[in-house]
Amino acid sequence: MKIGKVIDNVWATRKVNSLNGYKFLVIELENGEKIVACDNIGAGEGDRVLVTLGSGARKGTYEENVPIDSLVIGIIDGIGGGNE
Amino acid sequence: MKIGKVIDNVWATRKVNSLNGYKFLVIELENGEKIVACDNIGAGEGDRVLVTLGSGARKGTYEENVPIDSLVIGIIDGIGGGNE
Amino acid sequence: MKIGKVIDNVWATRKVNSLNGYKFLVIELENGEKIVACDNIGAGEGDRVLVTLGSGARKGTYEENVPIDSLVIGIIDGIGGGNE
Amino acid sequence: MKIGKVIDNVWATRKVNSLNGYKFLVIELENGEKIVACDNIGAGEGDRVLVTLGSGARKGTYEENVPIDSLVIGIIDGIGGGNE
Amino acid sequence: MKIGKVIDNVWATRKVNSLNGYKFLVIELENGEKIVACDNIGAGEGDRVLVTLGSGARKGTYEENVPIDSLVIGIIDGIGGGNE
Numbered sequence: 001m002k003i004g005k006v007i008d009n010v011w012a013t014r015k016v017n018s019l020n021g022y023k024f025l026v027i028e029l030e031n032g033e034k035i036v037a038c039d040n041i042g043a044g045e046g047d048r049v050l051v052t053l054g055s056g057a058r059k060g061t062y063e064e065n066v067p068i069d070s071l072v073i074g075i076i077d078g079i080g081g082g083n084e
Numbered sequence: 085m086k087i088g089k090v091i092d093n094v095w096a097t098r099k100v101n102s103l104n105g106y107k108f109l110v111i112e113l114e115n116g117e118k119i120v121a122c123d124n125i126g127a128g129e130g131d132r133v134l135v136t137l138g139s140g141a142r143k144g145t146y147e148e149n150v151p152i153d154s155l156v157i158g159i160i161d162g163i164g165g166g167n168e
Numbered sequence: 169m170k171i172g173k174v175i176d177n178v179w180a181t182r183k184v185n186s187l188n189g190y191k192f193l194v195i196e197l198e199n200g201e202k203i204v205a206c207d208n209i210g211a212g213e214g215d216r217v218l219v220t221l222g223s224g225a226r227k228g229t230y231e232e233n234v235p236i237d238s239l240v241i242g243i244i245d246g247i248g249g250g251n252e
Numbered sequence: 253m254k255i256g257k258v259i260d261n262v263w264a265t266r267k268v269n270s271l272n273g274y275k276f277l278v279i280e281l282e283n284g285e286k287i288v289a290c291d292n293i294g295a296g297e298g299d300r301v302l303v304t305l306g307s308g309a310r311k312g313t314y315e316e317n318v319p320i321d322s323l324v325i326g327i328i329d330g331i332g333g334g335n336e
Numbered sequence: 337m338k339i340g341k342v343i344d345n346v347w348a349t350r351k352v353n354s355l356n357g358y359k360f361l362v363i364e365l366e367n368g369e370k371i372v373a374c375d376n377i378g379a380g381e382g383d384r385v386l387v388t389l390g391s392g393a394r395k396g397t398y399e400e401n402v403p404i405d406s407l408v409i410g411i412i413d414g415i416g417g418g419n420e
């Protein structure tokens with residue numbers, strides 16, 4: 001998974017039918033790369049998030065036949081050593 | 085997913101049989117990289133699009149056994165904050 | 169998919185059994201990167217080709233249980249705008 | 253697989269339900285890139301580990317429907333020639 | 337697939353159970369990147385090999401539920417033009 005920050009929303013009226021209702025977020029990864037990920041846990045702009053890429057992204061949706069390749073799987077509370 | 089812009093079409097007469105009828109578009113991604121993606125929602129040159137990479141690309145086609153790895157899943161209307 | 173040019177063949181006598189009979193081509197992608205792809209449509213040196221990467225590569229073979237990750241899916245005739 | 257070093261833990265209270273109970277580690281790969289991987293063999297900070305990326309990561313969990321894309325599959329004892 | 341050279345072995349006593357018996361090789365790819373791949377055709381240090389990445393790697397093992405993402409699929413005899 002990758003750590004990134006939600007920086008924007010993407011709006012697309014014309015899209016593959018099975019994607020109706022899905023929310024698309026622009027995520028800036030730690031290396032500066034920008035990707036677009038789906039979200040169904042309520043992440044919003046400014047949140048630091050964990051993103052799963054590839055086929056694993058579909059395992060976190062309610063139906064696995066959606067044509068997506070990235071999903072926000074968690075909103076990060078903190079990063080730190082095990083004894084903190 | 086990645087954001088890119090449709091810049092060209094690709095023509096290939098000799099191809100794997102299951103790809104007959106598929107349209108191939110050259111997409112320039114935001115980082116300058118060029119890829120070729122299939123399209124079945126009518127994207128054309130100049131459109132800004134969302135592209136799914138990997139096995140997810142096949143989930144947006146009518147038959148899943150086509151040997152493709154990228155698909156245009158949406159034509160972008162806008163990118164912006166949630167309260168716009 | 170990626171656009172590349174066939175520049176060489178690869179010979180490997182000792183290989184995983186299920187790959188007997190498969191042809192391996194060295195492909196130089198547009199960004200200069202070299203990969204090895206299987207081919208079953210007769211691409212040869214100097215041809216400009218479309219290559220599918222990942223699990224999609226196996227969808228274009230006669231049996232899906234071969235351990236490959238890239239396949240030549242088309243020989244490119246031309247690249248150009250929709251109104252040409 | 254990639255070789256990396258465990259450098260931190262990631263905490264995320266709000267996450268996709270199926271991930272409850274999973275441990276997330278920040279791994280610094282040999283090329284300096286940082287990723288987050290799940291772990292179920294007890295790797296801790298400072299350990300040098302082998303990480304599997306992509307769909308293979310889920311093959312090492314107890315249930316394959318978790319939305320992850322990387323897993324610690326081994327803690328490295330040593331790297332060296334065959335005749336050592 | 338990628339072309340690389342076997343440069344080392346990796347030893348890991350503590351690992352995911354299903355990997356017992358698997359051999360792990362450090363491979364230096366042509367672009368200098370180092371990865372770790374499994375091998376079951378007897379490749380050794382100094383061999384130039386073909387490596388399959390991703391889900392295809394598991395298609396060349398005896399059981400598909402191992403958490404790996406790269407496999408040596410051939411030992412390269414030569415690279416050259418079709419009429420050599």
